[in-house]
Amino acid sequence: xxxxxxxxxxxYLTRVRKKxxxxxxxxxxxxxxxxxxxxxxxxxxxDSGKVVAVADAxxxxxxxxPEAKDDISFTRVSSDLVTAKAEFNKAKYDxxxxxxxxxxxxxxxxxxxxxKGLGMALERDINRAVNNAVENQRLQKAGxxxxxxxxxxxxxxxxxxxxxxxxxxxxxxxISTGVAYAAGFLIYIFIFxxxxxIMRGVxxxxxxxIVEVVISSVKPFQLMMxxxxxxxxxxFTQLALWVVLSxxxxxxxxxxxxxxxxxxxxxxxxxxxxxVDTPQDKSAKKENMMAQFTQALDNADLNVPLLVGCFLFYFxxxxxxxxxxxxxxxxxxDSETDTQQFMMPVTMPLVLTFVVSQAIxxxxxNGQVAFWMSIFPLTSPIAMMxxxxxxxxxxxxxxxxxxxxxxxxxxxxxxxxxxxxxxILMYGKKVTYGELSKWLFYKG
Amino acid sequence: MKPILxxxxxxxxxxxxxxxxxxSLEVPEGAIFGLLGPNGAGKxxxxxxxxxxxxxxxxxxRFRGEKLNPSHIGQxxxxxxxxxxxxxxxxxxxxxxxAQLKGIGKSEAQQKIKGWLERFDIKSWADKNIEDLxxxxxxxxxxxxxxxxDPSLVILDEPFSGFDPINANLLKDExxxxxxxxxxxxxxxxxxxxxxxxxxxxxxxxxxxxVLDGPVRQVRDAYRTQTYEVEGRGQLxxxxxxxxxxxxKERENGHFYDRIRIVHGTPNDLLRYLIGPGNVEIHxxxxxxxxxxxxxxxxxxxxxxxxxxxxxxxxx
Numbered sequence: 001x002x003x004x005x006x007x008x009x010x011x012y013l014t015r016v017r018k019k020x021x022x023x024x025x026x027x028x029x030x031x032x033x034x035x036x037x038x039x040x041x042x043x044x045x046x047d048s049g050k051v052v053a054v055a056d057a058x059x060x061x062x063x064x065x066p067e068a069k070d071d072i073s074f075t076r077v078s079s080d081l082v083t084a085k086a087e088f089n090k091a092k093y094d095x096x097x098x099x100x101x102x103x104x105x106x107x108x109x110x111x112x113x114x115x116k117g118l119g120m121a122l123e124r125d126i127n128r129a130v131n132n133a134v135e136n137q138r139l140q141k142a143g144x145x146x147x148x149x150x151x152x153x154x155x156x157x158x159x160x161x162x163x164x165x166x167x168x169x170x171x172x173x174x175i176s177t178g179v180a181y182a183a184g185f186l187i188y189i190f191i192f193x194x195x196x197x198i199m200r201g202v203x204x205x206x207x208x209x210i211v212e213v214v215i216s217s218v219k220p221f222q223l224m225m226x227x228x229x230x231x232x233x234x235x236f237t238q239l240a241l242w243v244v245l246s247x248x249x250x251x252x253x254x255x256x257x258x259x260x261x262x263x264x265x266x267x268x269x270x271x272x273x274x275x276v277d278t279p280q281d282k283s284a285k286k287e288n289m290m291a292q293f294t295q296a297l298d299n300a301d302l303n304v305p306l307l308v309g310c311f312l313f314y315f316x317x318x319x320x321x322x323x324x325x326x327x328x329x330x331x332x333x334d335s336e337t338d339t340q341q342f343m344m345p346v347t348m349p350l351v352l353t354f355v356v357s358q359a360i361x362x363x364x365x366n367g368q369v370a371f372w373m374s375i376f377p378l379t380s381p382i383a384m385m386x387x388x389x390x391x392x393x394x395x396x397x398x399x400x401x402x403x404x405x406x407x408x409x410x411x412x413x414x415x416x417x418x419x420x421x422x423x424i425l426m427y428g429k430k431v432t433y434g435e436l437s438k439w440l441f442y443k444g
Numbered sequence: 445m446k447p448i449l450x451x452x453x454x455x456x457x458x459x460x461x462x463x464x465x466x467x468s469l470e471v472p473e474g475a476i477f478g479l480l481g482p483n484g485a486g487k488x489x490x491x492x493x494x495x496x497x498x499x500x501x502x503x504x505x506r507f508r509g510e511k512l513n514p515s516h517i518g519q520x521x522x523x524x525x526x527x528x529x530x531x532x533x534x535x536x537x538x539x540x541x542x543a544q545l546k547g548i549g550k551s552e553a554q555q556k557i558k559g560w561l562e563r564f565d566i567k568s569w570a571d572k573n574i575e576d577l578x579x580x581x582x583x584x585x586x587x588x589x590x591x592x593x594d595p596s597l598v599i600l601d602e603p604f605s606g607f608d609p610i611n612a613n614l615l616k617d618e619x620x621x622x623x624x625x626x627x628x629x630x631x632x633x634x635x636x637x638x639x640x641x642x643x644x645x646x647x648x649x650x651x652x653x654x655v656l657d658g659p660v661r662q663v664r665d666a667y668r669t670q671t672y673e674v675e676g677r678g679q680l681x682x683x684x685x686x687x688x689x690x691x692x693k694e695r696e697n698g699h700f701y702d703r704i705r706i707v708h709g710t711p712n713d714l715l716r717y718l719i720g721p722g723n724v725e726i727h728x729x730x731x732x733x734x735x736x737x738x739x740x741x742x743x744x745x746x747x748x749x750x751x752x753x754x755x756x757x758x759x760x
């Protein structure tokens with residue numbers, strides 16, 4: 001045991017001290033933060049409020065101009081097209097909307113002038129504003145009040161509640177999906193990155209020819225376990241660093257560029273140009289959205305302790321399982337190119353789980369396929385973690401899945417140990433599957 | 445002398461060939477023991493059993509009379525034929541790691557590493573990465589790694605392959621010095637001539653069976669052929685039933701070289717007969733001692749008359 005510890009220590013220290021590890025630890029969180037920050041930054045940098053001049057010859061907007069929306073505001077200019085064009089040129093408006101005298105039942109002849117082309121978003125917004133105005137006029141003509149119509153429209157929020165043996169709990173499919181993906185993806189990435197590191201480590205020892213020196217002091221099994229555990233430590237360290245650093249960086253960033261702040265900035269500018277009072281209900285709506293989100297988080301009732309516990313279990317269990325198999329592959333081959341034929345069947349279930357996750361796991365987290373995948377040890381680390389956030393996984397399924405994963409990795413480590421002890425002493429020989437299976441039954 | 449290691453009827457079978465077929469031998473304490481035989485004879489298989497890398501199918505290994513078990517690992521030092529070091533590790537750390545794997549404590553290991561680095565005058569390398577050292581330097585580190593834990597049994601598998609001549613000599617000196625300190629050394633090689641002058645005992649292995657073993661002098665005596673080499677000048681005429689000329693070579697200026705077997709009598713009788721006539725001047729007279737390689741070939745031919753040694757194992 002103390003020898004396993006010594007080996008794990010060496011594996012851990014040599015890797016953690018590598019420059020590549022330090023760089024990855026710093027870049028990881030930066031990338032994560034960048035993923036969120038870049039869209040915000042781009043939004044911040046995109047030019048501010050566009051102003052559309054309206055030459056309303058037809059009196060469509062007689063009552064009032066459309067409200068400023070997003071970063072578009074409207075301003076009224078002379079209804080005469082020629083003067084309007086002159087004003088448009090002088091005031092550097094972004095677009096000029098000309099509304100001709102029109103027949104409200106068959107309106108046409110609208111024109112939009114712009115200097116550089118409109119852009120999809122602006123054209124769509126103008127179009128919508130005009131459509132609205134036309135609809136309003138028609139409604140008026142038909143004697144229907146706009147507010148009455150608005151009241152008739154329905155916009156219902158579905159509160160999703162999962163019913164299970166433990167009782168009801170409200171859930172939020174959106175949040176659950178997010179958590180499921182994050183957990184599944186982390187496990188997937190972790191197994192791949194660090195599993196391959198185990199394989200490389202074994203191959204390095206083999207090609208460096210140090211392996212025989214080492215196994216005259218320790219059992220091959222101890223060497224393999226030490227390596228698997230040491231590299232697991234590296235992975236956990238990296239994960240912890242990422243979490244801490246990501247949180248650190250994002251909390252710093254959040255102060256300067258939270259989405260709300262940017263939205264406020266933008267609105268302030270827009271209103272300044274449009275000189276239209278900011279409607280009260282808008283900010284109210286926004287607050288409402290935030291409240292909805294936090295409420296959703298609360299409502300999702302994710303059973304955080306269970307999720308975190310299971311995440312750590314499947315994270316470690318999946319890694320140990322695959323790590324042992326990767327170690328066995330590394331011991332059986334002489335060079336990276338030879339690994340392909342053995343890598344395929346091992347990584348297939350992993351890739352498959354991740355690929356079908358969207359189609360099956362998150363859309364039907366308690367269906368037949370999801371059930372079997374979350375029980376079978378090669379796929380369960382990802383599949384179960386993608387089911388759990390949706391709730392409704394019976395305890396017996398979770399227990400069975402965990403027991404099978406433990407049995408699976410004990411079996412995998414036994415299997416890998418058998419292959420490993422023969423493979424590491426085998427040089428310059430192309431190994432086939434038949435050969436591998438023979439190794440399993442070699443004595444001592 | 446009490447043996448440090450005994451192999452009793454050791455057998456090892458791989459999928460489609462027998463590596464060891466009932467090999468028994470004794471390695472005496474404080475001696476240099478040559479484990480000799482051509483490639484593929486089973487030497488490495490036997491060593492891997494002694495170093496507990498693999499287990500024997502049958503038979504037993506005893507270390508100082510005890511059945512071999514993991515507690516003996518720290519008393520054995522092993523330089524495998526396939527050897528290497530972690531390239532990206534510092535010399536000092538690497539030696540520390542390997543010493544600790546052998547089961548010695550950190551402070552003790554530190555002292556021993558320091559001692560060895562000083563002994564080889566390479567103290568300044570301790571903080572260098574292995575990959576920054578020359579091949580010869582790496583070989584020194586490799587050797588220190590083998591003996592850093594002061595093993596009482598050192599096993600060297602083909603020790604001179606891969607070592608440059610300077611390091612090979614250093615290795616020889618160190619091996620002799622270790623014997624002085626009471627350690628036992630097992631040499632395994634297919635280049636028999638490279639070790640025969642150092643070995644006290646040998647065992648010859650061929651085709652997974654032990655062919656012959658014993659103290660070197662005794663083995664040689666047993667295979668003496670009563671053949672003598674004679675060099676000199678003049679007209680050598682041997683016409684005596686007791687002496688048989690095996691080879692006769694004329695050289696320039698009337699010099700000759702002969703190999704003569706004594707069928708009956710003593711070397712003194714031969715020498716007396718040669719100088720008797722007075723027309724011959726003798727410059728050299730010595731026994732033609734069979735090399736271990738010749739003994740091996742003869743011994744093997746006793747059971748396999750058609751045996752042709754592969755070029756690898758032929759003495760140059």
